[in-house]
Amino acid sequence: MAVTATAASPRPRRHSTARWIRRRNDVWLGLVMGGLVALLLLQLPMEAALASSVVCAFIIVALVDTRVALLTLLLIRAVIDVAATVPLLGGERSVDANAAAVMTFLIIGIGVAHIGLRRMNLWRIPLTKPFAIYLLIAAIGLALAPDVGLALEDWLRAFSAFMVYVLVVDLMEEERDWRMMLGVMILAAVIPVTVGLYQFFSGTAPETEGLPRLVGTFTHPAPYAFFLVGLLPLSVVYFMHNKSPLVRVGLFLFIPATVLCIYGSQTRGAWIGLAVLSTIFLATKARWAVLLVPLAAGALFFALPGVQTRIDEATSDTGSVFWRQKTWGDSLEVASPLELVTTGAGLRAVDVQLGALSHNEYIRLLAETGIWGLLAVLMLYKGLLGIALKGHREAESPFRRDLMLAFIMVLAARMVTALADNILIFPVLEWYFWAFAGVIVVMSGAYQRRPALLDAAPSDAEVKTAA
Secondary structure (H helix, E strand, C coil): CEEECCCCCCCCCCCHHHHHHHHHHHHHHHHHHHHHHHHHHHHCCHHHHHHHHHHHHHHHHHHHCHHHHHHHHHHHCCCHHHHHHCCCCCCCCCCCCCHHHHHHHHHHHHHHHHHHHHCCCHHHCCCHHHHHHHHHHHHHHHHCCCCHHHHHHHHHHHHHHHHHHHHHHHHCCCHHHHHHHHHHHHHHCHHHHHHHHHHHHHCCCCEECCEECCCCCCCCHHHHHHHHHHHHHHHHHHHHHCCCHHHHHHHHHHHHHHHHHHHHCCCHHHHHHHHHHHHHHHHHHCHHHHHHHHHHHHHHHHHCHHHHHHHHHHHCCCCHHHHHHHHHHHHHHHCCHHHHCCCCCCCCHHHHHHCCCCCCHHHHHHHHHHHHHHHHHHHHHHHHHHHHHHHHHCCCCHHHHHHHHHHHHHHHHHHHHCCCCCCCCCHHHHHHHHHHHHHHHHHHCCCCCCCCCCCCCCCCCCEEECC
């Protein structure tokens, strides 16, 4: 005798108790956070009260959909960087906060909560081990740092970049997810570029080192230019492969505007990065065209007085090249020989001791985190390059292949630029770089997700046979 399950028969619901517990925990978490925000509203000035309200809104969004919270933070991070010097708690307090710091704590909080609630095994994610080693060494070095407060700030910024990377790798599961995220990254540069264009054509660019230099929505022209260099290849790829006429027209205007802002920033390191991008792109697409790079550089040198001024200033007897070489030697002397082979002198040691940046990321890492911290970062770069090259060879479509190429271009420009500038100390640059890196890891298939548990319960249409 055969018995057929009717359509009205309910399907067994597994894990209903676990879902109820998670929802109950979310409610309690929301109530606790709401109470903390209410307390802050009563105790802090209006600026801090508004910031607390924004934090509360982000927490609610993160509880509903962590992807949306991540995309929102990436969309606005480059715009609020200018607020890094605006205190939220009042200028007379010894310990203060700003909008950029709030963003750092938000992404750390969201990342830690996501890892805990999902019970993630971080070691399954590629490159987390060298990243964790770097963070561990930098944390140990806090005990040696000449200014523990500044060192802790730098460590938290590095940890926030790690959280961005982990969240992107774990959340951007499908192609539509990472396509949207890369689009958001490009959109994040629209306002900085627009502000830079206004500064350029209105003559309102602030003076830095005696020159009017574009800063956009940033506080210094160098990170502004490096930010644009990091997103330029991505914009080019989207222009080449997007089928929307409106998007292509927008990118057709946006790309030269970005290049103009990079020039207007008067940042030599960014110009070198732009040359690296161009060389790799042309070498991949048309090798003969690589010869155009030095020709174009020479033409720009003679055609643009600003380029001549910056190059002449760098190569003079008392110029920045001479100054950088002296600073590199002084930076290495900040750490003792024992510290150089262990944990370094602690984050921000070079800045505090010399009153200036090292202007060489590798020397700074060696002085502040020792040989092991430097090796951990180099292993990160080596691992990323290997993943991107493998993904480029095995790409399933021209779009994916060009995205891999774009990241290789960004990574190469970053590594070359770091020879004469500091990159890792700017959290806004780290966020977008590691978000892009996370997408590359997902696209390449290097992250093998844990297979979902199969539901053993029978479907409504299943026929059960009984004797």
